[in-house]
Amino acid sequence: GAGVSQSPRYKVAKRGQDVALRCDPISGHVSLFWYQQALGQGPEFLTYFQNEAQLDKSGLPSDRFFAERPEGSVSTLKIQRTQQEDSAVYLCASSLWRQETQYFGPGTRLLVL
């Protein structure tokens, strides 16, 4: 079946611009995660959804980061007033339930100039 998909795959933004990153999880997966991966590092947790409820946003680096999953399926990660330090790969993962295996999408590579 189809895996996790993300769009766009690449995004170049000017500093101060708002961006929106989309994630389509595996159909039927209740849990959805966002991670941020800096160059040469492992992914770091940003936020967690169970269906449409955002149960954990402890990893969001600032209040410029906002995520939603209004219908319990597709999720959007929004970054307002982007800064150069926001440049990274943003990975989305989904799992059947909260502690099951997480399957990752290809990521969105964000470059802020």
Place this chain on the structure above:
Amino acid sequence: EDQVTQSPEALRLQEGESSSLNCSYTVSGLRGLFWYRQDPGKGPEFLFTLYSAGEEKEKERLKATLTKKESFLHITAPKPEDSATYLCAVQASNDYKLSFGAGTTVTVRA
């Protein structure tokens, strides 16, 4: 706070030269230890989950083992297509998020 340390950072192997990657961890109650493979420009691809000390899992040329403090990923007779970054992650028993190490980048030369 959960911590995961992977070594070495990079590993260059000749085709057929077996080796091991190490993942040391500290976690407040381990629910699972996960190995992923990541190719350049792609997302992590799931390989194995290990749940308890002494457990072993195999897939083709890869074998993962687990102790109470570390996990090893053994690559037997590697081929160039095994070249990738291998990521280790832990999930605590009372948590859902994964805590990752920085990865080991393996390059296999023909």
